[in-house]
Amino acid sequence: MGLNRPAPRKGNKSAAPARKPKLAAGVEARMAATAALQAVLVDHRATEAVLEATDGPFYKLDPRERGLARALLGTALRRHGQIRDALGRFLDKPVPKKSGPLAAILDIAAAQILFMDVPDHAAVSVAVDSAESDRDARHFKGLTNAVLRRLTEQRDAILADQDEIDLNTPDWLFRGWAKAYGTETARAIAAAHVLEPSLDITVKSRPDYWAEQLGGIVLPTGSIRLIAHGPIEALPGFAEGEWWVQDAAAALPARLLGPVEGKLVADLCAAPGGKTAQLAAAGAIVTAVDISEMRLARVRENLERLHLKVETVAADVENWTPDVLFDAILLDAPCSATGTIRRHPDVAFLKRPADIAALADLQFRLLTKATELLKRGGTLVYCTCSLEPAEGEAQIHRALGTLPLALEPVAPADVGGIDSICRDGFLRTLPSDLPQEEPRLSGLDGFFAARLRKL
């Protein structure tokens, strides 16, 4: 198989305009996934930014190729420790610096050989062709072929010998989770991170009806859960604006505000707007604030599809001075996002311990400002999608000692009756929560939320 060799077109004698050669199915997806993996691991770019970049490797892919490219990239990131360990068994020294995309080519091929249901020969031959087509990687074409062939031969023995939790989890994150939740739970969190997550949906109404339409189940919290496949836009009810994609744990903080119909509610740090949509659908008069005008455009786009109305404000919450005080405030503060590694495995590579400390400072300043914007007696929900107590529990312990706030404990009745996610009066969900018989329907993003009343 050649990367750039189109099949000869028979019987076409006229001088046709030059066309881009058509590549075999799956080749473009593998090339895009390789480029994206390099962008994440070498240039430290977030996957979402790479996926959305109009000049990026994913933009021009058709939906099928894009689906495959996403799956390749996701597997290569989720299982990266195992992949590098397996490849290392056949390499006597690290991949040289001047070998272009060689490391990413090997990673993407190994992800397929070790973990995906695709023919080995397709994985190996596309990798060899990709190496050949790059000026620097070309010198390692023979090595690529030899290493990957040996990997196909020894796959089962290697997988049986690996500790997936140990290999795929950065040490500093594992140590923090073991300290906060115990070693057994930290292992369960890490085990949840290698699984492909479910698709969770929040509906405006009629969860049972939509679960049936979508082929999903209704969770005790009211979210619908299904095994993701195919483009989301093609699912029933999407175009009509009946529902939006939102992890089941991410749907809980807005509910902690209780009935909000007719109340003035500020949604601080609102984009892309999952929680804004919940508040608007519940009848609140919502002001959605975000520092990023570009991300606020996404909020407006999402709410238009959902036929919901809110006021949007592009502002840094720290400097925002509205004319009114609010009855209720939701502060979904920017955070390390370590609770979303299941859905965004790049987070494990992009975040560093120093980021947590810097974010914790910002979160406390935002919490202080949110308290100022609230009426006396009003309710404030603070939340983060982080597993790190410094971004959750520790912030509230500090706030209770210094800001005019009292804790209104979260009870199981607030969160679908699930006792295990109410810890010390806080909402604390973990990726290992909500186990189901079908692993692809298990888990929750790691969220923290506290409900506070202004004194």
Ligand SMILES: C[S@@+](CC[C@H](N)C(=O)[O-])C[C@H]1O[C@@H](n2cnc3c(N)ncnc32)[C@H](O)[C@@H]1O
């Ligand atoms: C965790 S995301 C919010 C997710 C959103 N609440 C939802 O449910 O879809 C954090 C958001 O905070 C915004 N942000 C970060 N710093 C901010 C600040 N100082 N003021 C306002 N927004 C900020 C970011 O642009 C980002 O959109």
